[in-house]
Amino acid sequence: MSGTFLVGNGAGFSGDRVDAPIPVVRTLVRRGLPAALFFETLGERTVALAQLERRRDPEAGYEPMLERLLEPILEACFRHRIPILGNFGAANPPAAARLVARLALRLGLPDLRIGLVAGDDVMGRIALDQLPVHEADGSLDMRTARLVAANAYIGARPLAEALARGADVVVAGRTSDPALAIAPLAHHFGWAWDDWEKLALGAACGHLLECGSQVTGGVFWDPGVKDIPDPADIGFPIAEVTAAGGLIVTKAEDTGGVLDLRTVKEQLLYELHDPARYVTPDVVLDITECTLEQAGRDRVAVRGLIGHPAPETLKVTASFEGSWLGEGEVSVAGPNALARARATADVLLQRLERRGLPVRARVDLIGVASVHDSDAGALWRSYRGPEPPEVRIRLAAEGADRDAVDQAAREVLALLCCGTAGTGGARWRVTPRILTRSYLVLRERVPTTVSVATAREMAA
Amino acid sequence: MSGSPSGAEGGLVEVPLHVLAHSRAGDKGNRLNLSLIPYRPELYPILAEQVTEARVLALFRHRGATRCTRYDLPRLGAFNFVVDDVLEGGVNGSLNLDGHGKTHSFRLLSLTVRVPGALAP
Numbered sequence: 207m208s209g210t211f212l213v214g215n216g217a218g219f220s221g222d223r224v225d226a227p228i229p230v231v232r233t234l235v236r237r238g239l240p241a242a243l244f245f246e247t248l249g250e251r252t253v254a255l256a257q258l259e260r261r262r263d264p265e266a267g268y269e270p271m272l273e274r275l276l277e278p279i280l281e282a283c284f285r286h287r288i289p290i291l292g293n294f295g296a297a298n299p300p301a302a303a304r305l306v307a308r309l310a311l312r313l314g315l316p317d318l319r320i321g322l323v324a325g326d327d328v329m330g331r332i333a334l335d336q337l338p339v340h341e342a343d344g345s346l347d348m349r350t351a352r353l354v355a356a357n358a359y360i361g362a363r364p365l366a367e368a369l370a371r372g373a374d375v376v377v378a379g380r381t382s383d384p385a386l387a388i389a390p391l392a393h394h395f396g397w398a399w400d401d402w403e404k405l406a407l408g409a410a411c412g413h414l415l416e417c418g419s420q421v422t423g424g425v426f427w428d429p430g431v432k433d434i435p436d437p438a439d440i441g442f443p444i445a446e447v448t449a450a451g452g453l454i455v456t457k458a459e460d461t462g463g464v465l466d467l468r469t470v471k472e473q474l475l476y477e478l479h480d481p482a483r484y485v486t487p488d489v490v491l492d493i494t495e496c497t498l499e500q501a502g503r504d505r506v507a508v509r510g511l512i513g514h515p516a517p518e519t520l521k522v523t524a525s526f527e528g529s530w531l532g533e534g535e536v537s538v539a540g541p542n543a544l545a546r547a548r549a550t551a552d553v554l555l556q557r558l559e560r561r562g563l564p565v566r567a568r569v570d571l572i573g574v575a576s577v578h579d580s581d582a583g584a585l586w587r588s589y590r591g592p593e594p595p596e597v598r599i600r601l602a603a604e605g606a607d608r609d610a611v612d613q614a615a616r617e618v619l620a621l622l623c624c625g626t627a628g629t630g631g632a633r634w635r636v637t638p639r640i641l642t643r644s645y646l647v648l649r650e651r652v653p654t655t656v657s658v659a660t661a662r663e664m665a666a
Numbered sequence: 667m668s669g670s671p672s673g674a675e676g677g678l679v680e681v682p683l684h685v686l687a688h689s690r691a692g693d694k695g696n697r698l699n700l701s702l703i704p705y706r707p708e709l710y711p712i713l714a715e716q717v718t719e720a721r722v723l724a725l726f727r728h729r730g731a732t733r734c735t736r737y738d739l740p741r742l743g744a745f746n747f748v749v750d751d752v753l754e755g756g757v758n759g760s761l762n763l764d765g766h767g768k769t770h771s772f773r774l775l776s777l778t779v780r781v782p783g784a785l786a787p
Contacts (some may be wrong), residue, residue: 343696425690425768432688468688468703471744475701477692479748481737497741510741528758568761577764578773581754584728602761620706641758644695 211394212241212551213387213411213445217292218418219277220247220386224274226442229458231279233444235286236459237349238477242369243283245275245292246383251382254525254640256297257355267298273309276375280306281313284374291365291376291386297355299324303664305376310661318661321373322614323364325654327648329356334524337645354640356524358647361487362408362515363399364654365389371658380523384412384488394635402403405489406513407453411445413484413491414455414473414508418442421455421473422504423463436462453508454501465504474508483514487521487649490514519646528639532603532611534563534618535572537631539596544589546626547571547597551583553625557617565605565614572598598631604639612636678780686779687713689771698726698767700774702745704727708785710743716779717745721744725773726752747774 214234216227227243234241247269260267269275272294283290295302303322310318335348357380366389368376374517376389388408391397397404414421421443423434434440441461446454457465474493478484484491493513501507538546551569558567568583570576573594575585603614615634622632683689687704702717704710723734733754736745757765764770 341697426688428688433686468705471703471742472688472690472701474742475692475699475703475739475744475746476690477694477699478695478746479697479699481739481746493742494739496739531761566761570763572763577762577769579762580728580730581761582728585693600763602763604761639758 210239210446210448211391212237212239213390213415213447214241214243214501215246215415215418215443216243216279217247218420219249220252220269220271221361222247222418224271227275227279229461230442230444231282231288233458234288235282235575240394241288243279243288243290244386244390245290245294246386248293248296248380250534250642251525251640253357254642256357257525260297265301268296268305270295272302272305276306276309276467280309281315284315284318289369289374289376289390291378291389293378293381293386295377295379297379299377299379306375306377307463307661307664311338311665316660319369319372319374319658319660320664321368321376321656321658323360323368323376323378323654323656325364325652326360326378327620328358328522328652329353332356332522332647332651334522334643334645336459337522337647339643340521340646341644351641352527354525354527356522358522358652359487360520360654361385361416362388362392364656366393367656368658369393371656371660382488383416384486385410385488387412387415387445390490395449397489400515400516402489402513404451406491406511407447407451409484409486409489409491409513410493410508410511411453414470415443415445417473417476419463420476422457422465423469426472432468434462438462443593448653454505455508456505465506466472467498467500467506470498470506470508485517487516489516513551518599518648520649520652522645522647524643524645526641527644528641529604529606530608530611530636531639532615532634532636533600534615534632534634535598535600536618536621536629537598538624538626538628540628543595543597544574544593546628547574547599550599550621550626550629554599554617558603560612560614563603563610563614564604564607565603565610567601567603567614570600572600573604576600580661608636677782678781679783679786680778681764681786682773682775683717683777683779684775686781686785687775689774691768691771693753693757693766696751697752698749698752700747700749700771702747702774704743706785708742709781710740712781712785713745713779714738717777719747721777722747722749722774725777729754
């Protein structure tokens with residue numbers, strides 16, 4: 207048990223920069239300390255979309271960029287004994303594990319050990335309608351709702367068990383995001399699962415790192431106000447954790463981005479509600495006494511973390527087939543653009559009403575008011591500012607009937623001939639929607655299993 | 667938002683939060699959290715007094731927001747606002763281009779406050 211352990215992050219979401227892990231691993235190797243690397247690639251809906259992929263192809267349904275993410279770094283991590291953990295198994299961890307095995311064999315690493323964590327997928331194992339709803343979005347008729355996926359956010363223990371059994375790569379589906387950092391720390395330092403102070407340290411470490419570049423300058427930089435070096439090459443974060451409970455957050459060497467008190471504060475509060483109760487499966491983190499100190503360039507020390515006992519329940523997020531979403535856009539530009547845009551918006555809504563299409567719709571005037579606006583267009587309707595040089599008009603329509611939604615979106619296309627003078631650049635599409643519900647379930651009802659095998663064994 | 671025009675008034679100037687503080691938005695379901703982090707510690711009590719739950723809720727009334735709770739973190743030098751029912755159904759139900767509400771940190775930063783001229787950049 208060495209005094210300092212490094213935790214690096216290689217991805218903060220599905221869709222992150224695929225070349226980001228390379229400088230992280232280079233830094234971990236150069237530092238020569240015991241270390242682990244984790245990938246967080248599973249958003250709230252990602253597992254449901256992955257489940258739909260798996261229905262189409264039984265060997266799909268895991269992180270689509272997995273091979274691209276791992277190929278440049280797998281050999282270096284294996285040679286330097288830096289385990290890799292990820293929830294990149296998404297809806298199909300066994301298939302992801304097989305992909306890692308094939309990749310390892312291709313790279314000449316047949317002895318690479320792959321740990322597979324199962325149990326998060328509770329579809330068909332837990333009757334959801336017996337559980338109280340924790341969080342909900344959209345409206346859903348549970349009598350007719352068709353379930354796509356149901357996964358529990360599992361904690362760090364099975365991940366740590368896979369490491370204890372020698373896994374070089376741990377493939378999981380739904381886990382809590384911080385668990386991916388807690389597991390290698392608990393394994394390395396031998397933390398007890400009721401040492402709330404230590405687990406709080408791990409949870410804070412995971413929370414600060416789980417979104418990758420968000421703690422090193424991503425979604426932080428604001429040109430001329432909060433500038434960062436080389437935003438095209440933001441370095442991903444690395445945490446230094448000591449046996450005594452020290453935590454310093456830093457980042458990959460020779461990269462852009464910045465890590466300072468400002469970036470750490472933004473990420474510490476990201477997606478947090480009550481700062482005294484950040485609930486994870488392993489510990490409830492309390493940051494009300496937390497203090498930060500700049501401990502050198504791109505280094506911030508985090509102190510004063512408090513841990514409360516882990517909850518008796520786990521969060522289960524279930525995804526259901528939702529309605530259809532149709533979207534269409536056209537542009538106007540030049541003199542009188544705002545008046546033409548407003549008239550276009552009104553005509554689109556009139557057309558939907560005239561045709562009696564069973565959809566819920568909204569119009570945005572992109573460039574005037576859209577993302578901050580309401581469905582009723584409160585902001586663009588009341589806009590009295592300067593004339594914009596161009597405006598993009600967007601229609602969004604939602605409904606249960608795909609054909610009606612498609613017809614609504616096509617009303618935007620029809621503007622190419624029927625619209626105001628100088629209307630152009632039409633695009634339209636129809637996509638299925640996913641609805642989610644979260645439930646709380648007693649953790650005893652979500653047993654997990656761990657299996658570990660070499661790439662050679664797995665390929666056989 | 668405050669109806670008072672910009673400019674000096676009794677040694678105070680009215681400025682948007684954007685020049686005094688930074689913010690990040692995060693979502694969970696139909697709920698949004700917005701951090702507010704002043705650049706200078708002297709600004710903390712001023713923002714605590716002027717950036718009230720009621721003013722932040724008013725920023726999002728047009729979207730149907732029902733409640734705003736502010737958590738103060740003086741040791742960290744930050745505030746955390748939690749706004750309920752602001753995401754028009756949340757990322758999966760909303761018709762908004764930004765269903766996550768990530769852009770709303772800059773709606774908060776457009777709110778104006780009155781500060782002594784020496785504290786305004």
